[in-house]
Amino acid sequence: MAEHPHATLVRKGYDAFLRSDMDTLRGLMTADVTHHVPGSHPLSGDFKGQDAVIGMYGHLFQETGGSMRADLRSVFVDGRGHAVALHHVTAEREGRRYHGDGCLVFRIVGDKITDIDECVEDIDKGNEFWG
DSSP: OOOOHHHHHHHHHHHHHHTTOHHHHHHHEEEEEEEEEOSSSTTOEEEESHHHHHHHHHHHHHHTTTOOEEEEEEEEEOSSSEEEEEEEEEEEETTEEEEEEEEEEEEEETTEEEEEEEEESOHHHHHHHHO
């Protein structure tokens, strides 16, 4: 059975992220995409528009010296424009290591991502790492 197109779209996004391929990521999103990052650290908040989202991704790689990885575990779709991706994140920053499970909830219109809500298993742990 063929994979749902929304699951394929999300997998392409994770693959591009792992390769730091910002041009491919940009092509998967609408111009007014928003990525919502939980927490109260410098890289949390609402990033609106492709430039802001791609810029935030660049900061993630910069702050971790390129060590950040989001290894995709599973993708779930509802066939109505929503996908949930479960992943495991690892990163190193300023002599500290981070590892934790999380997910991204995508809203998809047509073949483009319009909204990304990020969920983490431990907000305080993220605040400490990124703060």
